[in-house]
Amino acid sequence: MIDLVKQYWQQYLWGTLAHPTGLVITLWLLVASLGLGFMLAVPLAVAKASRNRWFSIPVSLYAYVIRGTPLYVQLLLIYSGLYSLEAVRSTPFLSTFFRDAFNCTILAFTLNTAAYTTEIFAGAIKATSLGEIEAARAYGMSGLTLYRCIILPSALRRALPAYSNEVILMLHATTLAATATVPDLLKVARNASSDFYMPFVAYGLAAVLYLCVSLALIRVFRSAERKWLAYLG
Amino acid sequence: MHNTLFEGYGGLLWNGTLQTIQIAVLSLLLAFVIGLLGAAAKLSRNRWLSVLAQIYTTLIRGVPDLVLMLLLYYSFQDWLNRLTDALSFQQIDIDPFLAGICVLGFIYGAYFTETFRGGVLAVPKGQLEAAAAYGLTRWQVFRRILFPQMMRFALPGISNNWQVILKATALVSIIGLHEVVRAAQDAITGTSSKGASQAFFFLSIAGLIYLALTTLSNLVFMSLERRYSVGFRRPEL
Numbered sequence: 001m002i003d004l005v006k007q008y009w010q011q012y013l014w015g016t017l018a019h020p021t022g023l024v025i026t027l028w029l030l031v032a033s034l035g036l037g038f039m040l041a042v043p044l045a046v047a048k049a050s051r052n053r054w055f056s057i058p059v060s061l062y063a064y065v066i067r068g069t070p071l072y073v074q075l076l077l078i079y080s081g082l083y084s085l086e087a088v089r090s091t092p093f094l095s096t097f098f099r100d101a102f103n104c105t106i107l108a109f110t111l112n113t114a115a116y117t118t119e120i121f122a123g124a125i126k127a128t129s130l131g132e133i134e135a136a137r138a139y140g141m142s143g144l145t146l147y148r149c150i151i152l153p154s155a156l157r158r159a160l161p162a163y164s165n166e167v168i169l170m171l172h173a174t175t176l177a178a179t180a181t182v183p184d185l186l187k188v189a190r191n192a193s194s195d196f197y198m199p200f201v202a203y204g205l206a207a208v209l210y211l212c213v214s215l216a217l218i219r220v221f222r223s224a225e226r227k228w229l230a231y232l233g
Numbered sequence: 234m235h236n237t238l239f240e241g242y243g244g245l246l247w248n249g250t251l252q253t254i255q256i257a258v259l260s261l262l263l264a265f266v267i268g269l270l271g272a273a274a275k276l277s278r279n280r281w282l283s284v285l286a287q288i289y290t291t292l293i294r295g296v297p298d299l300v301l302m303l304l305l306y307y308s309f310q311d312w313l314n315r316l317t318d319a320l321s322f323q324q325i326d327i328d329p330f331l332a333g334i335c336v337l338g339f340i341y342g343a344y345f346t347e348t349f350r351g352g353v354l355a356v357p358k359g360q361l362e363a364a365a366a367y368g369l370t371r372w373q374v375f376r377r378i379l380f381p382q383m384m385r386f387a388l389p390g391i392s393n394n395w396q397v398i399l400k401a402t403a404l405v406s407i408i409g410l411h412e413v414v415r416a417a418q419d420a421i422t423g424t425s426s427k428g429a430s431q432a433f434f435f436l437s438i439a440g441l442i443y444l445a446l447t448t449l450s451n452l453v454f455m456s457l458e459r460r461y462s463v464g465f466r467r468p469e470l
Binding site for chain 2: 065067068069070071072073074076077080081082083084085168171172173174175176178179186189190193197198199200203204206207210211214215
């Protein structure tokens with residue numbers, strides 16, 4: 001066990017500067033997919049909450065398909081499925097993009113979390129109290145200003161508890177990157193396990209690290225809720 | 234079955250689908266039972282029990298399911314091998330089907346524990362006291378008063394957990410179960426000589442099968458929700 005820790009601790013945490021592995025990659029996957037997913041989810045949520053069916057129905061369809069299928073299948077489809085298509089391989093840009101496991105993983109994770117986040121944000125937008133919107137209208141706000149100054153700040157705050165749940169689930173979902181050969185924390189644990197044949201120690205170390213990240217995220221979100229949801233209390 | 238349609242792999246995909254449904258349903262049942270016991274432990278006045286249940290739910294829900302799956306599956310096999318070695322028995326291989334169900338049930342039992350705990354807490358206390366005052370035994374109170382009402386509050390959570398379990402069955406192909414994703418991968422390997430676009434085709438089929446299953450279970454849960462809302466009027470908004 002000591003040997004395993006001695007040989008692998010650096011890979012578990014950050015690897016080397018040239019080849020980062022382990023926790024650093026996991027966190028990077030998490031931040032990148034959540035960041036991109038957030039940017040995608042805000043406009044999609046506005047579209048989903050809109051009364052115009054041309055906006056809301058395509059978004060609902062997207063969320064339905066993504067939420068109805070496992071992320072593992074989505075990842076396989078993007079990683080090994082798309083690259084098998086002739087049209088993708090013969091286009092230089094697409095070919096280089098989809099050959100890289102890291103790109104595919106981030107794309108799959110982003111599309112997945114964006115769907116769940118869209119549902120959360122759309123629900124919060126729809127639940128905005130009518131009085132807030134009427135007051136804003138009375139002040140002469142409309143369209144973009146109304147969304148930017150009133151609806152979104154209020155809805156995103158109220159979405160915080162549900163969103164923090166999604167962040168934890170996304171952390172758990174990043175483990176799938178290991179199946180696409182991305183050297184994240186789980187991949188290092190798998191290597192260490194087969195190297196030393198000590199599955200309990202190897203996976204247990206990864207589990208402890210994941211648990212620490214989960215607990216840290218829960219703490220961060222709890223203090224964020226105390227700060228931004230104080231007015232609801 | 235559908236031999237020409239799926240390049241001769243229709244039967245394999247169909248068996249994979251059945252396997253997926255079996256794994257999902259059996260893990261759901263196990264998780265359901267563990268969840269009820271866990272909720273009972275968490276709400277019990279015995280401090281040891283409630284602390285134990287608290288540790289269980291925190292640990293399981295804080296660690297990714299894939300990590301837990303690999304950890305439990307390979308560790309148990311490792312320990313079993315050591316035990317059989319020490320007793321100089323023949324090596325016993327854990328059946329992946331049974332192991333997959335146990336692991337999924339054990340993991341999602343933690344999520345069910347939280348769902349049921351919330352459901353129990355939402356039932357007004359006066360109802361349980363009234364039932365006890367009528368001389369109902371503890372089992373009767375659970376069966377006739379607590380459980381039906383708790384189910385109404387817990388159903389949205391149960392529905393959600395079921396969808397998560399159903400989708401998590403895709404992961405058990407990683408520990409060697411022949412469910413639908415594995416079937417699709419086998420079909421891809423089997424048809425690789427015919428040109429590469431097969432991968433996209435078979436993975437899409439797997440995705441569509443999952444989509445059909447989640448849609449179907451949504452409909453079932455909608456009717457269950459109606460059944461458990463009998464005698465309960467929703468406020469009109």
